[in-house]
Amino acid sequence: MEHAQNLSADPHCFDTAEREAFYKTVFTRRDVRGQFLSTEIPDDVLSRVLLASHYAPSVGFMQPWNFVVIRSQDTKQKVHSLFQTAHQEAAEMFEEKRRDTYRNLKLEGILEAPVNICLTCDKQRAGPVVIGRTHAPEMDLYSSVCAVQNLWLAARSEGLGFGWVSILDHRKLKQVLNIPSHVVPVAYICLGYVSKFHDRPELQTAGWRPRLPVQDILNFESYGAGAEALENHQLVENMQTRQKQLEEEGYQGSFAST
């Protein structure tokens, strides 16, 4: 058990309860649209989730993000009106049989959430040549998305609901928030305490799409291949068993110990 020895010597080693707490954030995280309370978020709590976001990984350590914290009803109204326009345009794009379902989905909590945050990416933050971005110019945007996901999970651990609103004309959003041309709005976030967290994603409950079975997305050595091979059977079966339990019983607090 070479690695176990090495890890127990590491002061940053995680025990089972700590790993479980991490998995709890992952499996109980939801995209919240409809359950926001008006309760204010204390500075201590907002400070923690924003710093968790700021300590996300970034390509070449460029930290391309800014956080535009929005509390004014006036700003929220302007963004909400952008949402309404885009949402109407979007409805027309769905085939008729899904259009009514789409229109009945609650897709944002802009006005109800006490705090909105626009998380951006400054493509010029670290000059023209950035370690790791030389062959993948999108890596700066991806770094900002990592910061979004850190914020999302931190929010969940603090009991804060988080909703990502992407049905917006981003060009107009930049005008509303005075975002310069070289800066990209990556995520528009609604944040606040909630009356409840749903047990599963709302689109799953609504029958929009199911959670994909692992054997459909797990490949070995080559895209789309290998899930049925004998040498991969144990891993695939292990994941299938875990997924079955998550889907049938929901997260039960014993993911890390089984």
Place this chain on the structure above:
Amino acid sequence: MEHAQNLSADPHCFDTAEREAFYKTVFTRRDVRGQFLSTEIPDDVLSRVLLASHYAPSVGFMQPWNFVVIRSQDTKQKVHSLFQTAHQEAAEMFEEKRRDTYRNLKLEGILEAPVNICLTCDKQRAGPVVIGRTHAPEMDLYSSVCAVQNLWLAARSEGLGFGWVSILDHRKLKQVLNIPSHVVPVAYICLGYVSKFHDRPELQTAGWRPRLPVQDILNFESYGAGAEALENHQLVENMQTRQKQLEEEGYQGSFAST
């Protein structure tokens, strides 16, 4: 204390120790390149981190990701050779005074890490019209990045090092892994147990760039504005104090309780 009552009634409410465990994953997570051990990753552990990734958020619940798990030395060699070519090209892009520093950085662990994973995004996964992607076509890629970040943090909680290799010609990577044209390789990941986790990001230690002070990236209502306003002073100061402690003492295990 309306929200506290609501949350304590919620079976998914987090206590301080659980929140701390989450923050521990965030603040001790590293981009690992040089400390991989050859120790095999047990199926149980790999299963957990892959499922944590699969339960990431995705636009319209489309779950656009696949995981190509790579263990064969032959595949790793092919990808490593793509890295070497791209790395040489990249070095030429830096100004001369930084070029030597760049060349001396260890930027990947493709051959040493027992497992490599290519995490992809299938842009056709849920048909042409996807909820939330109608006005932001990049949302499917962003969803796959959320899955990357879940995997990264899960790996950290399991004591696994994780490194994101982006210095690759992605067109050639698609050929090596037989990735179809409508599928985008989002992240090439090295995964394995490690001899140690560094206390801070290697690029920070090398003096390449500092961690940005929060007042430079925190704005209110409008991009680039508001950090000096009186009504935001408490939040900004709270974050500055926390950041100072993190930078001077490192993560000390008392982030959630202070």
